[in-house]
Amino acid sequence: MTQALQLEALKANSKNVELHPAWHDVLDATDASLLLENQGPLTYLYRQDVQENDLYWVSFVNQVGKVCHKPFTYNKTVQKWLYLNNNGIVPPESKLFDCLSDMIHFNALRCSPKESNPLVS
Numbered sequence: 001m002t003q004a005l006q007l008e009a010l011k012a013n014s015k016n017v018e019l020h021p022a023w024h025d026v027l028d029a030t031d032a033s034l035l036l037e038n039q040g041p042l043t044y045l046y047r048q049d050v051q052e053n054d055l056y057w058v059s060f061v062n063q064v065g066k067v068c069h070k071p072f073t074y075n076k077t078v079q080k081w082l083y084l085n086n087n088g089i090v091p092p093e094s095k096l097f098d099c100l101s102d103m104i105h106f107n108a109l110r111c112s113p114k115e116s117n118p119l120v121s
Contacts, residue, residue: 017056022046022118032059033067035119041065042104042116058103060116070103 017023024035027047036043036059044060049071059069072083083103104116 017046020046020118021120024119024121026050027059029057029059029069032057032069035059036061036067039119040117043119044100044104044116045119045121058100060104062104072103 022045024032024045024047026049027035027045028050032045032047035045039061041061041063044058047057047059049055049057055071055073057069057071059067062068070083072081074080075082100116
């Protein structure tokens with residue numbers, strides 16, 4: 001794939017995040033935590049990193065009420081979403097919502113992504 005096509009794919013997929021109902025533009029972790037304070041488990045928002053334009057975060061309330069933050073990005077070479085966890089790069093996903101499911105660990109929580117709640121801006 002040419003570099004121009006990779007850049008087009010990156011722009012298109014960035015729009016997928018920015019048009020999502022849970023999109024909250026540029027926020028730091030403190031502001032995201034304040035927005036999620038007193039929200040129910042599996043409530044989440046997407047936000048852009050305050051320093052890096054191509055880095056995004058999902059901030060969410062886990063099952064015990066703690067706010068967590070996980071970074072993710074769109075890799076233009078493989079044309080998939082991916083994020084880093086403590087063990088390295090998680091297998092990439094082509095759809096943003098599938099990546100969200102991996103980041104919040106729906107399978108480990110034994111719940112469905114349909115049980116999640118986007119915090120609408």
